[in-house]
Amino acid sequence: EAAVTQSPRNKVAVTGGKVTLSCNQTNNHNNMYWYRQDTGHGLRLIHYSYGAGSTEKGDIPDGYKASRPSQENFSLILELATPSQTSVYFCASGEGQGGNTLYFGAGTRLSVL
């Protein structure tokens, strides 16, 4: 069973502060993704990666950076957090190609005050 672990599970941050969300997968998947989920918008793709050293912009990348230092780890960085970034963030991994199944982490609930 694919395992994707996110940390922290909950985070409260102050406006203007830096926030780093971490994701680790143990399945040697090439692709990793960061989504946020908001009522009325569903899940939206922020950044994704095809492998170590690669990051690509998703559909809503503004205000976010991503880092993929290794096959296993993919981080989402909010350099200057804003209240509009309050959301639930999900990391996912997949083998790649058009038919891959995605495996999701448990999510991180972020509140920016």
Add this chain to the structure above:
Amino acid sequence: GQQVQQSPASLVLQEGENAELQCNFSSTATQLQWFYQSPGGSLVSLLSNPSGTKHTGRLTSTTVTKERRSSLHISSSQTTDSGTYLCALITGNTGKLIFGLGTTLQVQP
């Protein structure tokens, strides 16, 4: 507009009844997946079904690619089926999933 539209938005059933969830999409899909999300929980992949009919347990998915629609049938619903069912499609070879807003199912005892 929304590339993936799901209906109904919510559904309430009595235990034992069947559920039919619909997904319509505006782009050509190379892959279509159904996910289950428990209340306040993470997403679990149920079925990958780019075309045709697939079964797993009490779930049946039918995708008609030409008509850009997919359905998920849940037979003999149970209270533990309650949650949100999400349809997602992949276009091209990026592996990027585009999600619908989901159907929230509540199964009452």
